[in-house]
Amino acid sequence: xxxxxxxxxxxxxxxxxxxxxxxxxxxxxxxxxxxxxxxxxxxxxxxxxxxxxxxxxxxxxxxxxxxxxxxxxxxxxxxxxxxxxxxxxxxxxxxxxxxxxxxxxxxxxxxxxxxxxxxxxxxxxxxxxxxxxxxxxxxxxxxxxxxxxxxxxxxxxxxxxxxxxxxxxxxxxxxxxxxxxxxxxxxxxxxxxxxxxxxxxxxxxxxxxxxxxxxxxxxxxxxxxxxxxxxxxxxxxxxxxxxxxxxxxxxxxxxxxxxxxxxxxxxxxxxxxxxxxxxxxxxxxxxxxxxxxxxxxxxxxxxxxxxxxxxxxxxxxxxxxxxxxxxxxxxxxxxxxxxxxxxxxxxxxxxxxxxxxxxxxxxxxxxxxxxxxxxxxxxxxxxxxxxxxxxxxxxxxxxxxxxxxxxxxxxxxxxxxxxxxxxxxxxxxxxxxxxxxxxxxxxxxxxxxxxxxxxxxxxxxxxxxxxxxxxxxxxxxxxxxxxxxxxxxxxxxxxxxxxxxxxxxxxxxxxxxxxxxxxxxxxxxxxxxxxxxxxxxxxxxxxxxxxxxxxxxxxxxxxxxxxxxxxxxxxxxxxxxxxxxxxxxxxxxxxxxxxxxxxx
Amino acid sequence: xxxxxxxxxxxxxxxxxxxxxxxxxxxxxxxxxxxxxxxxxxxxxxxxxxxxxxxxxxxxxxxxxxxxxxxxxxxxxxxxxxxxxxxxxxxxxxxxxxxxxxxxxxxxxxxxxxxxxxxxxxxxxxxxxxxxxxxxxxxxxxxxxx
Numbered sequence: 005x006x007x008x009x010x011x012x013x014x015x016x017x018x019x020x021x022x023x024x025x026x027x028x029x030x031x032x033x034x035x036x037x038x039x040x041x042x043x044x045x046x047x048x049x050x051x052x053x054x055x056x057x058x059x060x061x062x063x064x065x066x067x068x069x070x071x072x073x074x075x076x077x078x079x080x081x082x083x084x085x086x087x088x089x090x091x092x093x094x095x096x097x098x099x100x101x102x103x104x105x106x107x108x109x110x111x112x113x114x115x116x117x118x119x120x121x122x123x124x125x126x127x128x129x130x131x132x133x134x135x136x137x138x139x140x141x142x143x144x145x146x147x148x149x150x151x152x153x154x155x156x157x158x159x160x161x162x163x164x165x166x167x168x169x170x171x172x173x174x175x176x177x178x179x180x181x182x183x184x185x186x187x188x189x190x191x192x193x194x195x196x197x198x199x200x201x202x203x204x205x206x207x208x209x210x211x212x213x214x215x216x217x218x219x220x221x222x223x224x225x226x227x228x229x230x231x232x233x234x235x236x237x238x239x240x241x242x243x244x245x246x247x248x249x250x251x252x253x254x255x256x257x258x259x260x261x262x263x264x265x266x267x268x269x270x271x272x273x274x275x276x277x278x279x280x281x282x283x284x285x286x287x288x289x290x291x292x293x294x295x296x297x298x299x300x301x302x303x304x305x306x307x308x309x310x311x312x313x314x315x316x317x318x319x320x321x322x323x324x325x326x327x328x329x330x331x332x333x334x335x336x337x338x339x340x341x342x343x344x345x346x347x348x349x350x351x352x353x354x355x356x357x358x359x360x361x362x363x364x365x366x367x368x369x370x371x372x373x374x375x376x377x378x379x380x381x382x383x384x385x386x387x388x389x390x391x392x393x394x395x396x397x398x399x400x401x402x403x404x405x406x407x408x409x410x411x412x413x414x415x416x417x418x419x420x421x422x423x424x425x426x427x428x429x430x431x432x433x434x435x436x437x438x439x440x441x442x443x444x445x446x447x448x449x450x451x452x453x454x455x456x457x458x459x460x461x462x463x464x465x466x467x468x469x470x471x472x473x474x475x476x477x478x479x480x481x482x483x484x485x486x487x488x489x490x491x492x493x494x495x496x497x498x499x500x501x502x503x504x505x506x507x508x509x510x511x512x513x514x515x516x517x518x519x520x521x522x523x524x525x526x527x528x529x530x531x532x533x534x535x536x537x538x539x540x541x542x543x544x545x546x547x548x549x550x551x552x553x554x555x556x557x558x559x560x561x562x563x564x565x566x567x568x569x570x571x572x573x574x575x576x577x578x579x580x581x582x583x584x585x586x587x588x589x590x591x592x593x594x595x596x597x598x599x600x601x602x603x604x
Numbered sequence: 605x606x607x608x609x610x611x612x613x614x615x616x617x618x619x620x621x622x623x624x625x626x627x628x629x630x631x632x633x634x635x636x637x638x639x640x641x642x643x644x645x646x647x648x649x650x651x652x653x654x655x656x657x658x659x660x661x662x663x664x665x666x667x668x669x670x671x672x673x674x675x676x677x678x679x680x681x682x683x684x685x686x687x688x689x690x691x692x693x694x695x696x697x698x699x700x701x702x703x704x705x706x707x708x709x710x711x712x713x714x715x716x717x718x719x720x721x722x723x724x725x726x727x728x729x730x731x732x733x734x735x736x737x738x739x740x741x742x743x744x745x746x747x748x749x750x
Contacts, residue, residue, distance in 0.1 A: 393703040393726045398620035401728035405627065426728075433726030440705070 019315070023308035024301045031300045035293030039286055046282040054278040055244055055256065058212075062260040062271050065214070070263030073160050076174055077264055081158040083107050084176035084188045089122070093178055093186040097130055108133040111190055118171065119191040125184055140171060140191045147173050147189070150220075151266060155179040160265040162218040163194055165230045170194035170223075194225065211277025213249070215270040219261065234270055241268065249274065314342045318349055330357035378447070385443050392436055400429035431563075438565035441496075442550065445572050450490045457484035457530065460491070461519050464498045468506060475515070477506055482520040485528055487597045489577055497573040500566040501532045501593050507560055508591065509536030526599055527579070533592040538585040547583055570595070611637035611743055613666040615647040615683065616701075617675040621724070625670065625701075628732035634739040639666070644678030647671070648686055651693055665696055668742040673702040673709055681712055688717040695749045697742055701735075 014022065083089065086107055088100035104122065112120040112135040119140050120133035127144045142164055151161040151173075158176035171191050178186040194216075204214060204227075217224035217233055224233030234257055235247050241259050249255045249272060257272035276283075317334050324332035330353065334346040403425045414422075458481065465479050479502075487494065502517070509515035512535060522529040539547075539554045546552040548571040551564040574581045574595045585591035612629070616622040622640055629635035641647045647669075649655040653662040669687070673680035680700060687693045697719040702709065705723050713721055722738060725731045 391703075393724070394618055394621060397624070397703070397724065397726050397728060397731060398618075400726065401620065401624040401731065404728045404732075405624075430727050436726070 018312065020305075020308045020312040023311075024304040027304040028297060028301045031293075031297045035290070035297065039289050039293065042289060043282065043286045046285060047279055050279055050282050051256070051275075054273055055258070058244070058256065058258050058271055058273055061212070062258050062269055065269045065271065066260035066262045069216075069267070069269060070265070073262065073264040077158045077160065077176075080111065080174050080176045080188060080190055083111055084158065084178045089178055089188070090180050090185065093122070093124060093130070094180065096124075101131075104131060105134065108188070109135055111188075112136060116193045116195060117190060118193055119189075121189050122178075123187040123189065125186055127187065130186070138191075140166065140173075142166070142171075142173070144175070144187060144189055147175060151175065153177050153187075155182050155184050160267075162220070162266050163216075163223050163225065165223055168229065170225050170230060194227065211274045213255075213272050215272070216262075217268050217270065219266045219268050234272060236270065238268070246275075311342065314338075314346055318346065321349065321353065325353055325356065330360070381443070382447070385440055388436060388440065393433065396429055396433055396436070400426060400433070403429065431557075435563045435565070438563045438569070439550075442565055442569050442572065445493070445569065445576075448493075450493070450576055452488050453491055455487045455489045455491050455494055457487050457494075457521075460495055461498055461502075464495060464502050465517075465519075468499065468502055472506065475506060475510060477509060477515040477517055479517045480519070482518075484519070484521050484530065485523070487528060487530075488600065489597055490573075493573045493576070497570045497595070498532075500570045501595075504566060504593075505532050505534035505536065505591075507536075507562070508538075508555075509534040512536060524596070527596040528599060529594050529596045531592050531594045533590065535590040538587050538589050538591045540587050541585060544583060544585070548581065609637055610639045610664060611667045612639070612739065613647065613650065613669045614638055614640045615644065615669065615675070615680065616640065616672045617643050618672070621672070624728065624731060625735050628735040629739045631732070632736045632740060634736070634743055643675045644680060644683040647683050648678065651687065651696075652690070662692065665693070667697070667748055668739075668746075669696055669698045670738075671698055671700050673700060673704070681709065681716070684713060684716050684718055697746065697748065699738060699742065 014025075017025065086104075088103040089107060092100040092104040108120045108122060108131060111117065112133040117135070118138040119136040121129050121136070122131040123144060124130050127148075147161045151159050153159050153175050155177055156179045158174070161173040161175060163170050163172045170193065172194055174190045174192070176188045177184045178188065214226060215224050215231070215234060216227055219238055221233065221236075221238065224231050232250055234245075234249075236245050236257065236259055238259075241261055243258065245257045245259075247255060247257070251274075253274040253276055255272040255274050256278070257270055259268050259270040261268055314334070321332045321334045333350050333353065336343050336346040336350070338346075403422050407419070407422050407426070461481050461484060465481065469475060469477065469479070502519075505517045506515070509517065514535075516535045518531075518533040520531055520533070522531070537555070543554050546554065548567050549564075550568040552568070553562060553564040555562070570593075571581050574597075577597055579595055579597045581593070581595040583591055583593045612634070614622060614625060616625065619642075626635050626638060626640070629638060639650070641650055646656075650657045650660070651665075651669075653660045671680045671683060680702070684698055684700065687696065687698060694717070698717075699720040699722060700709075700713050700718050701722045701724055703724050710721050720738065720742075722734060725734060
């Protein structure tokens with residue numbers, strides 16, 4: 005692409021550039037499309053698998069927690085159903101005191117149990133486990149408000165945040181004849197050791213976070229401490245929820261109710277973690293793609309170089325041949341299509357060389373033949389000129405001698421015959437001279453210069469009129485434009501044409517000649533017009549032939565070579581000549597000369 | 605006659621042309637001291653006093669040589685060359701008289717040092733006029749080197 009053109013055009017590139025560009029574009033598009041398709045396909049599949057895993061994990065967790073809650077409820081309910089507990093309450097603490105206390109202590113079995121209490125129907129504490137270490141200040145009414153417990157029932161209440169620790173109550177009613185006579189309320193610390201949480205995390209996998217919370221959303225915990233809960237509403241339970249985690253990561257979460265409690269378990273996975281495998285796979289694909297593209301471009305470059313190098317060699321060879329250097333053969337080192345092309349080219353070049361050689365030989369041969377013919381012609385002209393003139397001069401000479409030496413001694417008839425001999429000899433001499441001038445013209449080299457036609461015509465007319473002083477011809481010469489022509493030849497043509505005009509108008513009372521011109525696009529037409537005898541246009545075709553005459557020798561003298569000579573001169577200038585005439589009204593001879601011809 | 609003083613040496617193979625030339629010169633009384641040779645070889649023999657002209661006085665040089673070109677044996681151009689190459693003869697005026705107007709002949713002749721080049725007119729009257737005029741010029745008007 006040339007600088008400054010501003011617009012990219014594929015067609016301006018060489019083949020060497022086009023092929024790598026094309027392959028690079030194709031490979032890149034394929035790789036980009038493939039990468040995107042793979043990325044989205046894998047992402048979708050990975051997310052689907054992740055969601056399924058998330059779903060089963062929350063199910064599992066909710067089921068484990070639900071089962072442990074059920075076990076807890078069973079234990080507490082069993083204690084509440086003990087007859088001695090009922091006895092204790094009915095007797096208002098007077099009976100079964102020890103058994104009841106022992107039963108309460110039995111419930112308070114490990115460190116997570118912080119308080120086990122027995123309350124009467126008025127929700128007043130009547131007995132407390134000896135093992136209880138913490139006095140929970142939450143009133144049972146408050147617990148029952150959120151978790152109403154009917155007669156004979158046992159429920160786990162919601163989680164409370166008490167001074168940074170999470171506690172939850174389990175309440176069972178003690179009934180007698182379907183009447184609530186008291187309550188057992190156990191408070192337990194919702195706490196797992198960091199080790200246990202870590203184990204749970206391993207179960208869930210990295211990037212997963214576990215939340216447990218109340219169904220009313222009032223509290224969330226990571227089972228160690230209260231935490232800011234995820235932005236979920238409880239009507240989303242069972243669905244997949246996407247949100248940004250407090251750590252700023254995009255996460256996918258799902259929540260599940262825990263059976264036998266008012267709790268909910270929620271697990272979230274960071275999408276980044278979930279897609280880590282996909283992302284690294286796609287990264288690999290991109291790296292492989294870039295490497296492939298680089299290899300492709302390199303391969304295409306080498307290939308197109310291999311294609312264009314022989315083509316460039318062919319171009320060089322063709323250029324050399326067109327400049328006439330046939331020694332330039334294309335080197336062929338291959339057997340493929342390009343090698344065949346180069347072979348064919350070399351064969352063609354050889355053929356062209358041979359034909360060129362043959363043609364040159366033929367041209368030389370023809371030139372030699374032409375030169376021979378020319379020489380023969382020259383020899384012929386020479387002999388015509390010399391050998392015919394000599395005897396002719398003898399005829400003319402001896403006739404004149406006869407006339408001079410025997411003047412008055414011969415009769416009138418003899419004088420007439422001698423006179424005719426002399427006249428005809430003269431005539432023949434003129435013919436020979438004209439013929440020689442005509443044949444010499446084709447040998448003569450044309451030398452073009454700028455010819456002042458105005459001046460030339462004036463000179464010619466003056467010379468001719470001086471040679472015919474008795475002629476009373478009126479000649480008008482227009483202001484003629486100059487011509488690019490051979491001065492000598494054009495002068496000869498003008499002499500012949502003006503001479504004809506003078507000759508053929510000489511018998512008129514008021515002979516008149518006009519020399520003018522017409523300006524055309526690429527030529528200038530000059531004309532010589534007379535008011536002489538003219539000629540019959542039916543014979544116009546014969547005008548310019550050698551020895552062709554339209555008038556008898558008695559009417560007008562002439563050899564019939566003059567106009568043939570003019571035509572040859574005009575032909576050699578690449579011009580045209582023609583004539584228009586009316587019998588006894590005059591004739592006009594036109595000749596055209598091309599304008600602005602480069603000087604040869 | 606060859607021993608007498610020669611003013612014009614006419615080198616002409618054609619006897620008719622020679623006769624007409626001589627007649628034209630006679631008419632103006634310039635043919636008295638004219639010597640006619642029939643070809644180039646004879647002309648050179650005459651000028652350099654060789655062969656049949658061995659007895660001739662070589663110092664008896666013509667005032668002008670009228671030389672035809674087309675002749676048997678040695679042609680006019682060659683005769684001209686030898687005349688102009690030789691110290692003894694190079695100062696003799698040479699007039700080429702020929703029937704042909706070959707440009708090459710004219711160029712070669714002037715190159716070799718011809719003094720005049722005349723194309724013989726076909727018409728006898730013109731011919732006679734030309735011959736007498738040039739005889740008159742070279743024998744009477746022109747001042748030759750002694």
